[in-house]
Amino acid sequence: MTTLIIGNSRTWEMVGDLAALTSDQLRGGGCAAQRMLWFARDGDVLVLPFAPPADYLSYVTHLTGTRASSLTTVIPPPGSLGSDILTPDRLTDPHFLDNLRGVLGSRPPTRIFAVYKDLSITGLARTLGAEAALPGYPFSAQAGDALVNSKAGFRALAAGAGVPTAPGTVVARPEQALEAIADLFDQGHSAIVKMEFNGGGLGNEVLSRTDGVVPTGAPRTVVLPDRPALQSYVQRRWEWLTAGHAHRLVVERFFPRSTTIYAEFIVTDEAAQLIGVGDLLMQPTAIGGVLPAQTIDAETRAELLDGARRLVESLRVLGYRGVVCADAIATVDKQVLFTEINCRLTGSTHLHLALYGRVVDPGYREKRIFLERFGWAVPSFTAAVERLGTAGLAYDPTSRTGVVITSNDVDADGTVACCAIADEPQAAEELHRRRGELFVDQSA
Known part of the structure; x- marks a missing residue:
């Protein structure tokens, strides 16, 4: 085997x-x-x-x-x-x-x-x-995974499944983008434009007529006070937004101060199994996640799962098999609007299937909060492990609490990602606070 x-x-x-x-x-x-x-x-x-x-x-x-x-x-x-x-x-x-x-x-x-x-x-x-x-070889062998990972394809799938999305459209030409963005501006809204293929919010930009709009799910906000400025932006950025004219562009209404939530599943021939509901931490793009979700109430969670299950069932009928993560935003007026699906392993799958599924045994994992944050600057991976152990912060299999280093990015940017496992959110935050102080006495 x-x-x-x-x-x-x-x-x-x-x-x-x-x-x-x-x-x-x-x-x-x-x-x-x-x-x-x-x-x-x-x-x-x-x-x-x-x-x-x-x-x-x-x-x-x-x-x-x-x-x-x-x-x-x-x-x-x-x-x-x-x-x-x-x-x-x-x-x-x-x-x-x-x-x-x-x-x-x-x-x-x-x-x-x-x-x-x-x-x-x-x-x-x-x-x-x-x-x-x-799994799903016949579908994937016909480039099906590209179809279902497309942000443009997602909007069509969601519309067909009756799943709510942010008001917007998919465009293929600069003049269509210009009119779609201008229409949102004229209604008094900001816009978010999304490359058809990208991840972590890095292919997105928030567009606004006025200053002061804080981006979430995109690295920056671009202020375009009038139509000439908007025309200039579309002309300048069109090649980047469409990956050299190869892809389409999604234009949606931007909802300030919304939170990002998700439901992740594994799709098999028979059914779709829910493996996690969580929060994505944005600042302004993804910096971590929390499992289970802490920002939503029971009603919002039910709405998230209802829409996510309809999306996932549509994917199952199409023939996709494997991990699916349905992302959504919860707006300040409590709308749940779906933003994309990721039909692949995600930045959270290891939390669901390894930490939640193997490291923390079934008798305890339902009672634990998993709070992962990226970007802890450390001298080396070994030094980080040793310092966590010396400080008494390392994961303890007896108490089923502590800090686990989930990803080793030292060779790329000098950082690691850490997941704090605790019995309540405040305790998980405290673990991260103490972890963050471990190398203040030396440069990383």
């Missing part, structure tokens, strides 16, 4: 134009791929862009109870963008395929578990004679 785990954490259909990513962003994608270690079990085979750091491998497998020595990692030769992420050319390299076949031997994997199932992943499954091991 071998699972082939593939860390293709950045693809063109996840984050847009890969060639436009900086070297630090590419390296960050490779560091994110190492989170696939959280899903590994004894005897599994991992395909990663580069070898996992030994200290991170040991740390994760100790918490999950996996024998590190039983895991096999296969690293493809560098590709068109180097060795930081798994580009399609790396996954089709003949030497890599020979090595992978040698590792698997005469037995194809019983399951293939990838971050995102694009055509390079379905092609790999076909090459290995393991189509049946990849």
Whole structure:
């Protein structure tokens, strides 16, 4: 029973134009791929862009109870963008395929578990004679995952399922964008424009006629006081917004001071299983998350789940299989409006399936708050682990509380991500406060 785990954490259909990513962003994608270690079990085979750091491998497998020595990692030769992420050319390299076949031997994997199932992943499954091991292979092999990860496609799917979204439209030409944005401005609203393919809010911009609109879910607000300014913006930014005219653009009404919530599922042939409802922390783009959601009441949660289940059932009927995260905003007047779906592993899937599903046992996890924050600057991963332990903040399997380092981005930007596990929100915040003081005595 071998699972082939593939860390293709950045693809063109996840984050847009890969060639436009900086070297630090590419390296960050490779560091994110190492989170696939959280899903590994004894005897599994991992395909990663580069070898996992030994200290991170040991740390994760100790918490999950996996024998590190039983895991096999296969690293493809560098590709068109180097060795930081798994580009399609790396996954089709003949030497890599020979090595992978040698590792698997005469037995194809019983399951293939990838971050995102694009055509390079379905092609790999076909090459290995393991189509049946990849959930939803027939759909994914026809580029179906691109269809359901499109923010433009999402609006059509949501409309067909009767799921509420922010007022807006999908445009394909600059003049259409101009009129859609101007229409929202004329109604007294700000707008948010979204690249068809991107993640974490990084492909979005908030547009406003006036100053003072704080962006949420986008890196910045652009002030466009009149129609000439709007025309100039569309002309200047059209190529970026459409990834060089390759994609469409979503234009929606922007709702200030809204909170971002989500419901995540696993879709199988038979049904969709809910694995988590949480808050996404925005400042102004994603900086972490909370499981279970703390910002919404029971009525709002019910509305979220009602819409999310309708979306997920539509995806199941289409033929998609795997993880689905339905994102929404809860507005200040208590509307629940869906904003996108992510049909891939998300930045929270490891919380649901590994920390919530394996590290914290079933008898306690319903009584725990999981609060993850990105961006803790540390001298090294090992130093962070040691300092947490010395301070008495490290996760304690007896009390089922403490801080877990979930992602190791030290090689990219000098930071790690941490999840505080506690019995109440205030206690989780206090763990993060104390954790944040551990390296104030030295530069990171």
